[in-house]
Amino acid sequence: MAQVRNKQVILRDYVSGFPKESDMKIVDSIITLKLPQGSNELLLKNLYLSCDPYMRILMTKDTSAGLGAHTPGFPLTGCGVSKVLESGHQDYKKGDLVWGITKWEEYSLVPATGMFKIEHTDVPLSYYTGILGMPGMTAYAGFFEVGSPKKGDNVFVSAASGAVGQLVGQFAKLTGCYVVGSAGSKEKVDLLKNKFGYDEAFNYKEELDLNATLKRHFPEGIDIYFENVGSKTLDAVLLNMRLHGRIPVCGMISQYNLTQPEGVTNLAHLIFKRIRMEGFVVSDYYHLYTKFLEFILPLIKEGKVVYVEDIAEGLENGPAALVGLYSGHNVGKKVVVVAHE
């Protein structure tokens, strides 16, 4: 039986405050590339790993978010694209490509549940960590199912160049909406306007008065705010929502690293404007995945939807890639390449 090196990204201990690279360590362990006798799991070779904001929430002992937690001393868990080396499950066979929940290491033994078989390989495989994976489904479900958009709606997206935001903006344009995005650098703002087709975009770090900024971009108010950040942005948005507006709440990345979250003060506007604010988690919508693929694959192939990835080469660069999310270092979807097949 072949024993090989299995490089891993291990969580040292639970994290409080902003995560640092040193909260993780790279170790070389040894793995036997053989499925244990009688196992119905999958032995995977990991190819691409996904850096997602929610992973910070799993770095705390507090599991009240209901997402589970990473375990100190063990590899991080997260979404990835992998190749099946050996399968104990009837739905998979050696050589299959899959995406789903795997671990931050070169080889993983994981349950087949929560895995999707990759049927379409005429697109970049890394897309299954992004536009064709969890973030893509998140944008699709959040915008279309929770946001209830209609042609002509005014849409605002925060973290708009991120893994999810870049798609929400493009979906909004395809729906005939007016869409404005916020991001944290000039480079990202340029991407929003010149690559993703946002009508307008601004760098929130340069705006002294977000309320005034939103009033300028939305003189008639916002119908849909796709919420990725929380806090001050949400507060300014609440002042600028239109009657019967919708706020799909996808994430609140500004809050994940704070021991004391910032307060949102303008919630009474939910009443005045009759706003529906609705949190959602993508896993409730995976029954729509086939429908989503039928929607998105032609758009990708025709160039009508584009996707920007920010690639880190090598598992050893994983900690920096992940940590960088929380200060906005990534430009587009952050992916870690473990192996090119």
Added chain:
Amino acid sequence: MAQVRNKQVILRDYVSGFPKESDMKIVDSIITLKLPQGSNELLLKNLYLSCDPYMRILMTKDTSAGLGAHTPGFPLTGCGVSKVLESGHQDYKKGDLVWGITKWEEYSLVPATGMFKIEHTDVPLSYYTGILGMPGMTAYAGFFEVGSPKKGDNVFVSAASGAVGQLVGQFAKLTGCYVVGSAGSKEKVDLLKNKFGYDEAFNYKEELDLNATLKRHFPEGIDIYFENVGSKTLDAVLLNMRLHGRIPVCGMISQYNLTQPEGVTNLAHLIFKRIRMEGFVVSDYYHLYTKFLEFILPLIKEGKVVYVEDIAEGLENGPAALVGLYSGHNVGKKVVVVAHE
């Protein structure tokens, strides 16, 4: 033409902070009890005036809430029950009883729009300021339409003995829910348990740790939180909501008098628990009023729903009655009697 005294409650000036009796003054003006030539309005004798929390919002110059504003130097506006003395509108005639938006004075000239004719007089007329009027419709629309209740749901109501809350609790029991209410005195807590049929109730002023209190009452979590108060209560609720919970946002009375609203810090739980939080305004639901009456009138007559009013006699006691709402002096629906027909 008969000229008579018209006692009025006048707003002196816009209010900041908690309203005081001295923010209003009582004046005796003179009115000619005759509809102006060609007017299509109604000349009313006001009988009962309703004290409602939202009225504080109309005491500020800032009209961003979209509810309009009282005008300094003029009588307050608000819901009331009135008798038509003269009608310029084809749908109304002298002697009709109506409820709707009138003014805080003995006699008012008002548009017929926004008035409802009172067809059922075998119930106390003052009920049209409460259970059969705006607060009743608010409880009905907020609980059934926005809250989407189902049998067995765990329901929490704040300001639970108020004009709206006492009904939400009873509607919840009629639906087969488990319902807990919070209020601000022992007397109110007793009412909740012994009069309105709440399963449990507590005095929020005596609870040092609202999170722990809610955990005790809802070990399995809250399905519906009927929001009347905002702030700390909402923050504790967010930690105790169940998956796919609903929060109809009816009011946030704790915030109306603050120049700097308090922050709500636990909104990320909207995501984790997939919560729908939805503000609503009763005026969007008045098309259901006939259906509501068909629902509520038999329940009142059979004694299956009760309603507690807190009556102030005389328009001159209006300012104290209204101001008392914001420190919770009222026990049940606060009504000002201007005249007994």
